[in-house]
Amino acid sequence: MYAHNDEQLRELYRELILDHARNPRHFGKLADATHTAEGINPLCGDKLKLYLRIVDDQVDDMRFEGSGCAISVASASLLGDTITGLTLRDAERWFETITGRLTGRSQSSADGGDDLGKLGALEGVKEFPSRVKCATLAWHALHAALHTQTETASTE
Ligand code: ZN
Numbered sequence: 001m002y003a004h005n006d007e008q009l010r011e012l013y014r015e016l017i018l019d020h021a022r023n024p025r026h027f028g029k030l031a032d033a034t035h036t037a038e039g040i041n042p043l044c045g046d047k048l049k050l051y052l053r054i055v056d057d058q059v060d061d062m063r064f065e066g067s068g069c070a071i072s073v074a075s076a077s078l079l080g081d082t083i084t085g086l087t088l089r090d091a092e093r094w095f096e097t098i099t100g101r102l103t104g105r106s107q108s109s110a111d112g113g114d115d116l117g118k119l120g121a122l123e124g125v126k127e128f129p130s131r132v133k134c135a136t137l138a139w140h141a142l143h144a145a146l147h148t149q150t151e152t153a154s155t156e
Helices: 002-022 070-083 088-102 117-127 129-147
Strands: 035-041 046-055 058-067 152-154
Touching: 002 070, 002 117, 035 129, 046 070, 046 129, 058 070, 058 088, 070 088, 070 117, 070 129, 088 117, 088 129, 117 129
Parallel strands: 035 152
Antiparallel strands: 035 046, 046 058
16 A cells, blocks of 8 residues: 555656656746856756845745756756745755755655655655756755855756
């Protein structure tokens, strides 16, 4: 029964990734961005630029543009859904959580870690180590953007 549920969950996550890859949310340029960063994953050829408008210690808006594989685009789209409206501190915390979880530094929800909500869909890439950098690219760009106004983040 649990195996069946796991399979249903995996299928749901797969659909969520494909949906965000085909119809990315928050896609485009943000003309009045206060912070930007570029992310490059040479292993896969993923490239993106992330724009943040930060107002009063809060992420007022986020956009991204670029091109990459389905996982990198879906991850950036989900990132936008997650951090828009958050304080800088909470956005930074998501960077720590996602990169920790995808690289296996912190516990999965199955082992008692935090529930990631729909970002749990990204956790599936742990089974494919070469794709982890695709999934974390946008989050590294977020981290870079939060700390400086022009920075190139690389997964290398
Ligand atoms: Zn990729």
